[in-house]
Amino acid sequence: MFALPAKLVGQTLSGKVVSSTGQPLTGATITVMPEKITRPSGVNGTFRFEAVKKGRHSLRISFVGFKTVASSFIMSSDSLLLKDIILRAEEGQLQEITIKEDYQQLRRQQVSLSMDIVGADYLRRNLGGSLMQSLEKLSGIKTIGIGSGGSKPLIRGLGFNQVVVVENGIRHEGQQWGADHALEIDQFAAGRVEVIKGPSAFLYGSEAIGGAIDIKPAALPAAHTAGGSADLTAKSNNGLYGGSVNLYARKQRVFADSRMTWQEYGDYGVPADTIFVYDYAVPLHENRLRNTTGQERNVHLRTGWLTSQFQSVFYLSQTFSQSGFFANAHGLEPRRVDLDLHDRSSRDRQLPSQQVSHTKIISQNEFRYGQNRFDLELGYQRNFRQEHSRYVNHGYMPPVYPSEQSAPQTLEREYDKTVFSANIKNELVYKNHTLTIGASGEQQHNTIGGWGFLIPAFTQTSAGAFVFDKLKVSEKLLLQAALRYDLGRISIREYKDWFTSQSENGNSTYLTRAEAITRTFKNVNWSAGLNYTPGAFFLKFNAGSGFRMPIAKELAANGVNYHYFRYEKGDPSLSAEKSYQLDLGTGINAEKFTVALTPFLNYFPSYIYLNPTARHDYFYGAGNQVFNYAQSRVLRYGSELQLSYRFLNNWNASLAGEYLYTRQLSGAKRGYALPFSPPASALAGMTYEPNWERLLTDAYFTLDCRLTARQNRIVPPERPTPAYQIFSFSAGGKVKTGAQYISVSLQVQNALNTRYLSHTSFYRLIGLPEAGRNVILAVKIPFFIKGKSTS
């Protein structure tokens, strides 16, 4: 009488995937054979298959950085709960370029945009000065660099406010407005990083026009364990030394996890003894860029309550960094330097310098009922930045800094940003649909200080709601569609100069540098895509839109950026920046051979662009060139190509290429490219992975060559950047001492000490070469106080 639907015929299979230390592994891939049904493990490492037929089956379990495990079971009429499946860590198995592992394959099969996923082990192998520099080998990813310790992400040539960075589920809100301000992220604390290349407004809202970088925390500790690890790092180029210590403990349901990171570095070296600021020769002491030294201190605490149905995790973190700016030029402005003072030590920080602290408090809650999941995330963050520089009376500023000014004489700029955010999301599984509905809101409060002015104080409130459906038509075909509505309001506070300027008729007035403006922006965004995976071959297609609310300086700036000799003028009537993009992904994932081609076509009807004009302004601009914020139509297209070939068991050859074309279709710079457009480049690598089980487990040796084409497609005030090629070498593995494996990785970056310029570097405009040879050593020593150890 009660005819059950076909999909319910059969029994339930469930189990749990844990690491050899007993840590539950979320996101492992479990495949039931011979049906070839694949599911990821959920929170606490658990998985569940419905409708498993009676009889003998085999199971294949794999996960990023772990050795794949196969086992078999016999399904009887009852539901079956398997014993915990233990995966052994296998960090060295990861491929350098194409991070070929099943979790990534599975995630990619579920996302119709192009994406890359890397784990903590990948970051250690490719450790750079900052998280973004450690990701630079991924195709389509570049950084806008400043010095050795800071950089901003550039995804397919889009960066700044066009890329969203998410940490522990909450949007990271730093000071996105300048090239010389890095992300306040501790790369040692990152467990996994997902890089989405393409407009992901439907998930992240405003600003995710170029893509998103989603930083996930490390896996939660296993029940009834306690332990930790120590990461030690040293770099030859800037004399960096530092480390990060992690301690964790968990009972059944309660856990605590902490981390402390500390590093210190000196001025970095370049393959040059003299550089030219304009025509003026600046000799470099011991080939080092004066005053690029810095330090970083971070603290993270995490605690929570975990059950199979409910999980609540509380994060508290603070990152603090201090770093110097190159002393011989502040921006484009040549600066005279007291050589005795600066060259006394390569590790003492003088002016100009910056100091940033970023505090985050996040509560992440997850509730599971049936096959559904409810998420609630609440966040508070505060970003406090100070830029210190000697007072120089630019323009009409008084020749001597008035003592009655409240800001200290060396405090050029200060930004204080407080952000409250909340996200809610509900994931419902109904038949072969996975429907996610969610909403998010954010309130930002920004105040400014110091004697320099660049952006006004503002408050910003935004909210969005979305619905996202994944339809699994078959095991091979997945369709998805999303719709999102966003509403945002920005209120800019008026700013007047603290000094007077002289008009043509000789009158002195306090100029208004930002008008009080309130603007509201509404936007509807959508995305639709498909993933077709009939076997080794795969095909992805996605069409979507993205948008970005104009930021305070784009709307209201009316001030001079003296270090760049430009007078930046905002436009209060700007509309939201909008983008439409088509993405295609196709390739083959075979055992020994993989290829992936990911072309995209992107159109902006209203790209916001800081346009350098032919005019100078003597009054508001203090004689500087006028730069107007304007909007133009922009076309961008490009592609990444990744190839990897495994041969003779131990060898792997890989090639990753990328190409980007940008063009302004309207406006004053019609026919020109967009600024910071990365030139075409390719990364060719060869890896040897010997089976030295005793000596060095998971040993690898990689030699790679980065070939970068010249960039002639420039726009004022850029300069063409010549082609270059640089070689790097890396090697590593794991040494067994007692019960644990110590991971060791060694890199030689820019092995031939090649002098080259990076087109996307902040220092490109004054022609500073990139860092010379750099030998990087990274060691990770895990230890266990209680519970099982790695073996």
Added chain:
Amino acid sequence: MKQISQFILLTVIALFTVACDKDEPTVDTAYPVIDATAAGTFPVQCSTVKRGEKFTFRAAFSDNMALGSYSLDIHHNFDHHTHSTEVSDCSTDPVKKPVNPFLLIKSFDIPENQRAYTATQEIEVPADIDPGDYHFMIRLTDKEGWQTLRGISIKIQ
């Protein structure tokens, strides 16, 4: 394997088709030029001008397409905060505190569609200003917004 090699061939063709820019209209990527060696140029690096007197600024500008505008800026360098953009450096007076330093900021138009232009401006140096080391900054743009800077060290006596 045959399929794979066909696929590679196709992707390579696809990538090359995308990578070739055909018939791109040329855009101006050249900076305008401030000729430091043109006859009659004043001031030049390490020039001296006198308080209470006028001097004539003269410089030769050129561009491959069309010039934009220029601005002049004279500010003190008593604290030696910056150096010039020039190859040679001048001897400097000891560091001192400004009391009433000379400040001149002025911007000027250049007639439209000029490829070469000789700028001349008469500049009056007030008698009551502080003598000493000054910077004479010339900023020149072309029509497309390329800007060339020249920062010259001068002395006011």
